[in-house]
Amino acid sequence: MAEKSTLSPTSQTSSPLPRRRPTQRVQYLEVNCTSSGKTRRFAESTDAGSAVELINMRLKTEEVGLPSALYIEAVKDGEEPIVFGPTSTLVSYGDGWKLQTVTQTDLFRTEEIRHRDVRRMPKQAFGLGVLYPERRESKPRVSKPINLLYIFKIVFAFIFIFVLGAIFTLFLDYLPELILFVK
Structure with a gap:
């Protein structure tokens, strides 16, 4: 038959191995x-x-x-x-x-x-836009003077915009006739 332990509860807690606390995360x-x-x-x-x-x-x-x-x-x-x-x-x-x-x-x-x-x-x-400051260039920036080619490009851009607008306007004017022709 199995022998019963006669140790008291207080003697069981005083074991030689230290108790570990549960590790908390x-x-x-x-x-x-x-x-x-x-x-x-x-x-x-x-x-x-x-x-x-x-x-x-x-x-x-x-x-x-x-x-x-x-x-x-x-x-x-x-x-x-x-x-x-x-x-x-x-x-x-x-x-x-x-x-x-x-x-x-x-x-x-x-x-x-x-x-x-x-x-x-x-x-x-x-x-963030402040991680590194802009590095200074050794040469100062100089704006180029306005010349005739620059003015010609601007005038050409305006003319091109007006021509493109006129083409779209004509297309929209004749769109109903185009739809009737397709039917």
Whole structure:
């Protein structure tokens, strides 16, 4: 027959192995705002564009005069940063990876550190037109003087528009007769 255990309930809890707490999944992500130095918390499924808008809204109301955030990136020492686009969902990549905002001044600072020409991104990137300022041309822009060929092109364009309008008007005038002829 089976032997019964005579251990009391208190002696069973004092086992030599420590009890593990159930691991709780993180319900939020922390984004470090480089402008203000504050950490903002966002829900797991927040898209990066919304997070940037909320951070910028807080910067405008609470800390006036600080540069606005352009986008969010995940950074880790010795690794290439991972940039989140406006429709990307914020994700934590684990140990050592931190989410932080990037501002206009941060972009210039990294360009100075790298000492290399950074490829320009199109203005439509991230839905923001301020990622990279327009580079100044060394030559000043000079408008060309108006000459006879330019005036001739303008007059020709007006004449062409009026001729095209007259053709459409005649076509519409004779359209009923054309329909009767086809029947």
